[in-house]
Amino acid sequence: MASIPLSPSASARPRAAIFDPSRLTSRQKYGIFAVMAFGQFMALIDIQIVATSLNEVQAGLSAGPDEISWVQTAYLMAELVMIPFSAFLAQALSTRWLFALSAGLFTISSMVCGLAWNIESMIAARAVQGFVGGAMIPTVFATGYTLFSGKQRAMIPAILGMVSVLAPTLGPTVGGWITDAMGWRWVFFINVAPGAMVTVLTVLLVRIDLPNPAMLKRIDWVHLASMAVFLAGLEYVLEEGPKNDWFTDSRIQIGAWLAIVGFVLFLERSFRSSAPIVRLSPFRKPTFAFACLFNLVIGFGLYAGTYLIPLFLGRVRGYNAAEIGSAVVIGGCAQLLGVPISAALSQRVDQRIVITAGLSLFAFGLWLFSAMTPEWGFAALFWPQVVRSFAVMLCIVPSVGLALGNFEGPELRYASGLFNLMRNAGGAVGIALVNTWLQDGAREHAQRLGEALGQSARAANEVAAALTHQLGAVTPDAAKAALMAQGLMSRIVGREALTLAFDDVFRLMAYLFIAALVMVPFCRPPRAGSSPPADAH
Structure with missing residues (x-):
């Protein structure tokens, strides 16, 4: 394939990374x-x-x-x-x-x-x-x-x-x-x-x-190292925190301190380095900053939602990998349906209106999930998945336009890196938080269900006796049948408590998307035909 012709200005600056598309x-x-x-x-x-x-x-x-x-x-x-x-x-x-x-x-x-x-x-x-x-x-x-x-x-x-x-x-x-x-x-x-x-x-x-x-000779290695320590430390804390009871673990404490020190040094080098590896200048534009916040929330909902449904189907319903795949595949179909619609709306309608509809619809989809019971399968999950998956395209398409529509040249590259970083960071934060919420919520609901059974001891004893009688047909040992009945009741209570915890998490996520609507009026869509020059920095 022949080389792509460069724009006339390129001849004056042969190393410049510009061309005429x-x-x-x-x-x-x-x-x-x-x-x-x-x-x-x-x-x-x-x-x-x-x-x-x-x-x-x-x-x-x-x-x-x-x-x-x-x-x-x-x-x-x-x-x-x-x-x-x-x-x-x-x-x-x-x-x-x-x-x-x-x-x-x-x-x-x-x-x-x-x-x-x-x-x-x-x-x-x-x-x-x-x-x-x-x-x-x-x-x-x-x-x-x-x-x-x-x-x-x-x-x-x-x-x-x-x-x-x-x-x-x-x-x-x-x-x-x-x-x-x-x-x-x-x-x-x-x-x-x-x-x-x-x-x-x-x-x-x-x-x-x-x-x-x-440019490779001018790399600010301190800037690169501080960014690596900050982001890697943050990811470590978010990934390992829910498993190790957060800051009660000394390794989590060390990771958090390293992330904080790395972040402070990263900011110092970003503003004072003569050749920073990451330019924060895109954040000077308020619309870009708000679009990044939208992407943080969207990443939270996208990755946490994608994580939660298979987790529910595996832990509550006992589905295997193939059954989980068949249950969640409808989400991908709804996303494909949303692509042309979201693209058409973003061209014809104010992007702020599109993202308002997307955030609202996403919140509604999450709210539908908050009514789950331990019996939910493909049919019950169908419409909540369709609504949420369709809505995510109405969120992402306008947020990308708001974030990147006003940039060209090298500044566009830095804006794209920062914007995509926010989505991945939102996903990391989201998965860490929902894991913590699930663990705490399941314990709290299990305790409440146990207290409720204690207050209704007669009904609980009748259920235990009925289960013991049924299990007696499996084993003639009455004591063993009673232990099996107690274990079965414990699993039922645990499953109900976990399901209620899933419902609480989806409800909290819905509130987060509703709260994100507050930022919409502060965004200004890119103006057509007002792009900066291609070599802008």
Whole structure:
């Protein structure tokens, strides 16, 4: 493929990462965008595709319960660090070579994960996989907004929004199917062929800017290290906190202090460094700041909601991976339906109206989940999933437009990295909080149910006697039948308490989305035809 013609100003500054997208044909644009969007899908789905296979991975590598959680934690910690760093690397290496390196190393690390010989090698490979894969996510957003304009640009947030929500939604389902059919190692091997394809196609097709290697000599290593300590420490606290009773654990305390110190140093270098690796200048625009807050809330609802339903079906209903996948697949279908509708509305209606409708509808969908009973299955979950999944597209599409619509050039890259970081941070915070709420809520409801049974001792004794009589047909030992009846009643009470805790969590999440509506009036949609110059910093 021939090199892409640069704009006239490029001749005066041969190292500048600018080009004229109008010189590209539509076929070239869509080819570049499709390759990069598929790479983003790979990186995002790999966050959740391993979730349903952790028990098999643990058994296969003879790992302990505390060790196996690091298969996910290591990936997320490393990915969070790369997402904001990718804007700097895209300018230094060019979009073409950053994305090709990211896809290639992601493919190699996936193969190493599949070949892992112990838990230590798996955790190390997952950290590399998350770090290199994290570069693909914000780079696609920035490239899409650079390549397209007008009505074509309006489809970018819809398509990438669909990828962003469909990947984590399908991840557990796909992971469960692959593990059942071929074994857990194929959850990683499945990335090799598509990853190699994306790498090769990126090298051949993605020629949209020039590298500036001199930037690599000016890396502020203190800035990079402080950001890594801050984000990795934050992710560690959020992932491990619910499992270890938060700040009663000394490791959580150390992680929190490191995150705070890293954050303060990161801010100091952001404002005072002569060559910061992450520019916070996009936050000067209030609309971008509010859009990031929206994305934090959306990430909270998206990842926590995607996490909670399979958890409910597994722990309360006792579903296996295949049954869970069949129950939640309707959410992906509703998201696909929402793509063209949300894109069309964002072009014709004030984006603030669209996001108001999306947040309200999302809150309503979460509220529908708050009426769950232990008997809920596919039929009962159908409409709550459809409403919530359709609404998420009405939230994401306008929030992307509000966040990135006023940026061009290098500033667009930094804005994309920060914006995507907020969604992932919202998901990390969301999963940590809902785990804590579930644990506390289940204990509280179990205590209340126990007190209620104590106040109605006669009715409880009658139920226990009836269960003992029925179990007497299984075992002639009366004492053993009575113990079995008590155990069954305890499980029933535990299941009811856990279900009530799920209901409380969904209700709290609904309140959060309603509260987010307060920010809508403060946003100003990007004005058509008022984009800053392409080389703006």
